[in-house]
Amino acid sequence: MRTHPWRKSSYSAQGANCLYVSALDNAAIRLRESDEPDTILTTNPAALSALIRSAKAGQLDHLGEG
Template sequence: MPSTQWQKSSYCADSSNCLNVAAFPDHTVRIRESAAPHAEVTTTRPQLGLLIAAVKGDTLAPDA
């Protein structure tokens, strides 16, 4: 089994506390924080795109 190819966020620079993203053949995407690499969130590319758009557009609603 090939090793996972994690990509570090371009906003991370030289920090050791970064977001990492990896794409998988089953069309899922996994996200983890470098400070806690054992904890991963799995999503799809379309859902990740929606999350990124919401963050960039500052349209995330706080918990009610």
């Protein structure tokens, strides 16, 4: 299985707290954060798309409360 190089999100500022994305040949998507590069989340395009749509619609805003 060949992995593609990590790409930094265009929304990440210069410095810390950057999000990196990489795709695998089997259509899996890997995500990692610059402060913990050894912690890698793996998902598929459909699940990531649903997460992004929910976040944009404000459906996850309550998770930051507390």
